[in-house]
Amino acid sequence: MALLDTVLDLLKTFVILGGSLWLLWGVILLALGMKDKNGPQLQSGIWQIVGGALVITAGALFATLV
16 A cells, blocks of 8 residues: 555656646746747747646645545
8 A cells, every 4th residue: 555655646746747847838938928929929828837737736636635
């Protein structure tokens, strides 16, 4: 049982870390879009930030269920 708990904790950590990196990349895209005044890049950055936040939220919810 301890091995399963360790694996699930590691999985939770990687999901939250991956979501954080996805969110960070979205912020970078948003900043680049704002600098260049590029509408599609702004939209892409915003949706990537939303996606990263959803992944982080899913990882946190998964941590509370397990």
